[in-house]
Amino acid sequence: MMKKQVVIHPHQVETIVTDWTTAKVMCGPRVGNSQEMGAVALFFEPGHGHSRHIHDDADQIIYVVSGQGEHIAESADGTAVTEKVGPGSLIYIPKGSYHSTFNTGWEPMRVLAVFSPPGPVQALRDVGDSGGVGTAEMRIVPAGEIPSRK
Numbered sequence: 001m002m003k004k005q006v007v008i009h010p011h012q013v014e015t016i017v018t019d020w021t022t023a024k025v026m027c028g029p030r031v032g033n034s035q036e037m038g039a040v041a042l043f044f045e046p047g048h049g050h051s052r053h054i055h056d057d058a059d060q061i062i063y064v065v066s067g068q069g070e071h072i073a074e075s076a077d078g079t080a081v082t083e084k085v086g087p088g089s090l091i092y093i094p095k096g097s098y099h100s101t102f103n104t105g106w107e108p109m110r111v112l113a114v115f116s117p118p119g120p121v122q123a124l125r126d127v128g129d130s131g132g133v134g135t136a137e138m139r140i141v142p143a144g145e146i147p148s149r150k
Helices: 119-130
Strands: 015-017 022-027 038-044 049-053 059-066 069-074 080-085 090-093 099-103 109-116 139-141
Touching (some): 022 119, 038 119, 069 090, 090 099
Antiparallel strands (some): 015 022, 015 139, 069 080, 069 099
């Protein structure tokens, strides 16, 4: 049986606003009904990004759409390796790899993060529903509304 193709527009999905990003889940179990992969559009303000973390059960790709930044990955021996990234850079992060990405430029850094399977995408959204870590700093802005920085 062939699965249905879908087109998802940013105005059709809610916006997640935290102290480190403005994000829109663009694909996953609740958006587009994908059980195999997920995608989230992220905007990092200057000086912000996501801190060191790991996805034990998902591979990740980060594609830099605009802005300048640094990606920090840990090698197998635990040594941090920093690389500058910018528009067109693609970062592949295998599951089980510690990593972080930060905006080092003067303008917002825009990235698309893709996960397979989509667990990390769903986890980002579920923080707002379940009272998880960072909930106090997270706001969910309904689809179609413009988020403001408070």
